[in-house]
Structures are given as C-alpha cells and as structure tokens.
Amino acid sequence: MKIKALIFDLDGVLVTTEHNHFVAWKNTAEVLGISFDEEDNEQLKGISRVDSLKKILEMGSKTISEEYFNELLLKKNEFYLNSIQNLNQTNLLPGVLELLKKAKDMGLKCAVGSSSKNARFILSKLEIDTYFTAIVDGNDVSYPKPHPEVFIKGAELMGVEPSQCIVFEDAQSGIQAAIKGGFVAFGVGNAALIDHVDYYLPNLIEFSLEEYA
Ligand code: B16
Ligand code: MG
Secondary structure (H helix, E strand, C coil): CCCCEEEECCECCCECCHHHHHHHHHHHHHHHCCCCCHHHHHCCCCCCHHHHHHHHHHHCCCCCCHHHHHHHHHHHHHHHHHHCCCCCHHHECCCHHHHHHHHHHCCCEEEEECCCCCHHHHHHHHCCHHHCCEEECCCCCCCCCCCCHHHHHHHHHHCCCHHHEEEEECCHHHHHHHHHCCCEEEEECCHHHHHHCCEEECCHHHCCHHHCC
16 A cells, blocks of 8 residues: 555544543533543544534533533633643654654655644644644534545645545544545554554554555
C-alpha cells in the first residue's frame, strides 16, 4: 500500500484530553441529575459538543429549553478549557512527536481531522501546529462525525485521494467516518475498535511508516 498522507484525530489520538471531556460532561450530567460513567462516555467520544449533550439528555430521558441547553454547552466548555489550562507537549500521546517528525522527513503530508471546536487552540498549546498542512475541526464542517466530511476536507486540502490516506482514530464515530469516506482506517488505543477497523494499534509507537509509505 502506498500512502501519501496521514490524518490524525485530535482528542484521544494526539493528546490525552478525553478524560478532561469526560470529567466536564460528568459535571454537566450531575447538574441535570443524570447518572453518567466512563462507559456512557464511550458513546460521546468523537462526536460534536451539541450531539454529546443531546446524548446525555437521551440517557436521562430529559428535555430542556433551548436556552438552558446553550447555557450548559457554554459551561461545559468553560469547565473543559479551565481543566486544560496547563496542557503542553508532555500531554502528547506516545509516539506522536516521533511520527510527525518522521512523516515530515519522508515528505508525507499530515492533517488533523477533529470534531473539537477547540482544536486549533489545543494544537498551538502543544506546539505541533506547524506539522500540519491542514487542520479541519468542528468549526469547519456542516456534518459532524460519523459523517466523513471532516476527513474529506482534510484530504482535499492536502491534494490527496482518501484511498491514499491513513486516518488514525480512537472513537467509533471517527472510524465510521473514515470508512464511509474511503480512507484507510487505523484504530488507536481503544480495543473496542478492533473488529471495526482496517488495522489496529495499541498506540502510535507501534506504527511503522516505512511499511505503508
Ligand atoms: P469540543 P476529536 C472530539 O474531538 C472529542 O472526542 C469529543 O469528546 C468532544 O466532545 C468533541 O471533540 C467536541 O469537542 O467541545 O472541544 O468542541 O476526538 O474528534 O478530536
Ligand atoms: Mg478522538
């Protein structure tokens, strides 16, 4: 297989922010009187902020006004941003920096395809934004994951076909998006994905770029 480009999901693939999202959503769920644990949080991974709150409300069979819904979204994001104030390169997941450097040396393009509206802010805090030819995030798409738009836009901006491009993902919604878009789908660090991906890696250290490029 000849690969020309790599697209990375952000939360859970490049950086360890998924736990911060979980704690922030748990706090929201408590305000609403809805029980919410790590297993419930699996359903939220990779999906947009709006869809995440809709799912939590579904879990508790609750309906709320649009105004309160928007207020809770703002509060969740404030809580989340506060919890990642000190984010830096030590929060990158194992193998990330080495892979980005190797891809650059080998002339492969890299992009980020994230549902997060905070992606650009996080990438600059991590000081890795300069490695990416394209960053497509929750602000740039009309249809969130599991729709493939986020990855298709990334491939277009890099000038490559989806079939020439690996997508690294940690969430079911992201893997569904990658497969629907015709990308080579690598599941990373989430064993529940094994049966749904083209390839599975426990972490990015295990990925050998030479085998695919
Ligand atoms: P925000 P990814 C996703 O990012 C997260 O997995 C998900 O937990 C989060 O709710 C979503 O971004 C929206 O994030 O509230 O920062 O806009 O995994 O697609 O990089
Ligand atoms: Mg993710």
